[in-house]
Amino acid sequence: MESTSTRTRTLSRTLGRVAEALCTPLVPADYLDIVAPMRPGARRAKVVAVRPETARATTLVLRPAFRWPGHRPGQYLRLGVDVDGVRLWRSYSLTGPQRPDGTLTVTVGALDGGAVSSHLQSVRVGALVEVDGPDGVFTLPDVAPAKTLFVTAGTGLTPVVGMLRTRLADLRDVVLVHSARTADDVMFAEELRDWAAQGRLRLVERHTATQGRLTAAALADLVPDVAERETWACGPNGLLDEIAAAAEAQGWTQRLHTERFRPVLVEPGTGGTVTYGRAGVTLEADGATTLLAAGEAGGVLLPSGCRMGICFQCVVPLTEGSVRDVRNGVVTTATAEDPALVQTCISAAAGPCALDV
Template sequence: MSSLLLTPPTGSTAGRLAEAAAVDAAGPRKRRLADRITRLVETATTPLLPADYLDLVAPLRAGADLRGRVVSVEPETADAATIVIKPGADWAGHVPGQYVRIGVDVEGVRHWRAYSLTHGPRRDGLISVTVKAVPDGKVSNHLVHRTQRGTMVHLEQAAGEFVLPADEHGVTPESHRRLLFVTAGSGVTPVVGMLRNLFPSTDSGVLRPARSQELDIVVVHVAPTQPDSIFLRDLQALDAAGAISLLARYDDEHGVLDVDALGQLVPDLDDRTTYACGPGGLLAALEAHHAAKGLPLQTEQFRAATVVAGEGGTVHVAGQEIEADGATTVLDAAESAGVLMPSGCRMGICMGCVLPLKEGAVRDLRTGEVTAADAMTGPMNIQTCISAAAGACHLDH
């Protein structure tokens, strides 16, 4: 029988089915061929992977670990600088007031720190953070004094709730149009990001877009001395343009800010929504003051809070909150609550129970040593089979 008799007429239903079957049959062959090519390339590049070589030539490409290249380091004060970064293709953007966690390799060890973004979305796609070098700060001193143009850093996506509410057009709701910003030291950085977005600066001066016309903003900015005041020129320019009313307070001139006297500085304090960022002591005083008066307040702490370790606490894992005492391991407490935890301990497989501690503190029951994590330090891997809650702790699982 002629093979032509076995070939369905072109364009017929039978013909289309035959073509589809041929494609389906070829699919597995193509996949096997691709798998063989991949294995061949991986063998040729061992011990590295092909992606490792791509990282050398295109580290900011889509699909790679999120990184950024330092474009410039711009001094702000003697111990502070703005780091301008070109983020990788997978950077998802941010809302003014949010922060980004940056991973920096110092002496062969990768350290993560969180820094507020100091601007709104930029047309050039760049991002920037302003870092103040703190005494004995390994990462901050490295970024301010030793980072050079072209340096690669690791990034995470922007996060944080210290943002102004806005509709789809960027217009602030009426309830947040009379604002008070209280900032201290480098706590001004997220606020500057908000203000730059609300009132862009150009060569012709500060602009007041229609979406910002109805805003009435007072900024109480505190610094040890005027030379130590980060972004003072920006704040003064906004004040001169009538975009904000600036009340600058310097410890060496005015003394330490008395929160209880804030109403004297800002007579219409009761009519404003307050956003505050600065050291923990200032924020605690503001929280007590505003709570007593029933005033709205949103805060952001720019330095890591001191974790006070206790005996036991609430373990947050897999969407559950589990109360655990100081003598029960996180692993046992979670499993007793019905959480399926990774573990090979009982089969003699060590390190199978390791999970990232995102926030809080745990105590090593063998040594008594406390491990603490927060947004500044980044997640810390812990062994849940030997660690007990030392206060509230949040695990990534």
């Protein structure tokens, strides 16, 4: 005989499916986002502190609503914010381990014309941001190398400071070469200089306003044994290209690990070319037809349970481009380096886009 608790759970699940069917295309989770945006399991975080690092860089302390799975030093998370009705995603390196109180830190550098960085520079305590991650392979090995070199420029310092804050005690013979416009533009300057004063690392600051741009040739002069060191480099593409070329010419490519800045150039529109990658199908869709309907009309078999009231079965990775939520007009943008999960039953093309399905 069925127990009372079993009947109660069955009734609860049935009522939930009925509720989802009745409010399609909205689902109960959409309403919960309004009344309980930080409910357990929601993929977002609250900004609990804002701390300026320099005139153009700000550290955000985030408290995730979900159980953080943990991350390796050097990895990043993706933050989604709504700017003028468009949801934009950008990647930011985690600048330390998860704190005992469960919070995380990222540091955002201002970019001229950067919609997300400008938004986050002025964000206030209590603001909510969407969160995805962690991800990234720009990390230290479990066994620390005998000799380590970090080469960074500008905000390229952020993943490296995450490594140092977590693993500096494990590292031996550490050199950090960092390039910034002036001494005042060096992020985490007091902390880095304290480590150097304590003899825990050798810090070389390159101030480009007076000393010129850091180059591979200058790096070889600053660190004569560069070819012997396991090297992690993060910064502008030009600098990393030079270092990679020098490493190849001198035979230490296998000891070089790089993380590159990736500008986002996607501009949302209305409708566009949709590529269903694994299916090998490309078609044109207007701005009113969902990606699910467009794909099915084009012969693409897409995962979904929408018509049976089973939600979130149609979630797939958007690998490039922009899509618009047909319910509220919010646009989600992604790049090949920073994909985003979207629901095909409520998303329409907002310009050229590609799905990993």
